[in-house]
Amino acid sequence: MFAVIRTGGKQYKVAEGETVRVESLEADLNSAVDFDQVLAVHDGTDLKMGTPLVEAAKVSGKVVRHGRGRKIIVFTKKRRKGQSRKKGHRQNYTEVRIQSISAG
Numbered sequence: 001m002f003a004v005i006r007t008g009g010k011q012y013k014v015a016e017g018e019t020v021r022v023e024s025l026e027a028d029l030n031s032a033v034d035f036d037q038v039l040a041v042h043d044g045t046d047l048k049m050g051t052p053l054v055e056a057a058k059v060s061g062k063v064v065r066h067g068r069g070r071k072i073i074v075f076t077k078k079r080r081k082g083q084s085r086k087k088g089h090r091q092n093y094t095e096v097r098i099q100s101i102s103a104g
Contacts, residue, residue, distance in 0.1 A: 006037040024092035035059040041103045056104025061096040
């Protein structure tokens with residue numbers, strides 16, 4: 001069984017027991033989180049596609065940890081002008097372990 005959820009402006013394909021990294025959530029460690037924006041649910045035989053969301057479908061998970069991703073370097077340069085800029089960025093994330101998927 002798997003589902004496609006939307007959170008943080010992105011879409012994720014998730015299955016029960018799987019750990020997924022999503023955009024940073026305002027939730028404490030070991031707390032339960034529910035994803036109500038479910039776009040599709042597949043239970044092995046039947047696929048339910050939403051228009052745009054599947055009615056009464058819900059994905060539940062548990063926050064495993066919060067962290068920051070690897071550093072990316074943003075470097076811009078204008079040639080022959082002596083102008084350059086170097087910046088770094090680390091994106092925050094939340095790891096969620098998917099516990100249950102209900103098709104509604």
